[in-house]
Amino acid sequence: MTIPAERLDQIAHRFAELEARMASGTLEGEEFVQASRDYAELEPVAKVAAEVKAAREEIAELEEMLADPEMKAMAEEELAELRQRLPEAERELAIAMLPRDSADAKPAMLEIRAGTGGDEAALFAGDLYRMYERFAAEQGWKVEPVSMSASEVGGFKEIVANVTGNGVFAKLKFESGVHRVQRVPETESGGRIHTSAATVAVLPEPDEVDVQIDATDLKIDTYRASGAGGQHVNTTDSAIRITHLPTGLVVTCQDGRSQHKNREKAMQVLRARLYEKSREEAQGAEAEARKAMVGSGDRSERIRTYNYPQGRVTDHRIGLTLQKLPQIIAGPGLGELVDALIAEDEAKRLAAMTE
DSSP: OOHHHHHHHHHHHHHOOOHHHHSOOOOOOOHHHHHHHHHHHHHHHHHHHHHHHHHHHHHHHHHHTTTTTHHOOOOOOHHHHHHHHHHHHHHHHHHHHHHHOOOSSSOEEEEEOOOSSSSHHHHHHHHHHHHHHHHHHHHHEEEEEEEEEEOOSSEOOOOOEEEEETHHHHEEEGGOEEEEEEEOOOTTTTTTOOOEEEEEEEOOOOOTTTOOOOOOGGEEEEEEEOOOSSSHHHHHHOEEEEETTTTEEEEEEEEOOOOOHHHOOOHHHHHHHHHHHHHHTTTTGGGGHTTTSSSSTTTTTTTEEETTTEEEEETTTTTTSSOOHHHHHTTHHHHHHHHHHHHHHHHHHHHHHOO
16 A cells, blocks of 8 residues: 655654644643644654655665666665565555544453353453453553452452553453353363353443533442452442443442442443443444454454363454463463454455555
8 A cells, every 4th residue: 555655744744743842842731631642643653654755765766876887786786675675664654544443542441251151151250350460461551450249169250340551442452252261170070171251341441521421310229238348348338339321221339348439430330331332333334344354342252262171272253373372361472362453453454445
């Protein structure tokens, strides 16, 4: 995909303009925040655009040198190298210029629920949570549990956590869907392999300005928390259930001892779910196009299988199998899968633009 020279000039001009504004010292408050955000987004694009422009100019100069018998051999050698490098740089620029999901830079709400498979599914949900927790630590992100329902055998029936840091949603958004595990449970005396599943949902967490919630649209109930938590949790009405009446969405939180904290956390989850709902509605017209990308984000879609006996992980959307299950489930190895999914999505969107 060849980017016109005029477009390269526009990028360079816009970047120089932003640089001058940032250096002026006149920006304050929200204006400075917005300019910083624009600068950070444009910087990698401007860098590759400058490389493409320089390579094109150098090729033009070298082609003129071919007419000089004394310079011809050297020019041919350098031309061959540049002509090989230029298409790679132009592809990199085209990918950098692809429209970005407006939610990519946002933190995310990570929800993991045990599916079919009983106790084994709950244990697997716990394994997935720890995998994301350790992957997040590698990225320099912070993970904070918002709500959880622990299983009696370990693991979780359900856990919701807030993940904050740079580019969280951009990297985790392809994790939404059904994750399946095949392994011999510790409780299985006959050594039979069991299949169980857990559902993962990654929702971008909105700023308060992204989602306006009218207090009159909420029905808030308090009740006594159940399950583990000690005497205090069991004897006070600290648990919160919030129902958003227009949509019917229900969020519960009973982890903290403080009713105020539980309400705050429940509202955080409700905002994320309402934001995702509005995004899905806005993208309705693009639904078919989205299906062509890496997964639809549908939570019922089976996306990955973790096969313990064979030590492999298969992502069904891109047909990628890695014989690295221990490294992936440990956290750091997940990066290879995440990068492959992002690359596939970029390649498909690039192909769609050039059709």
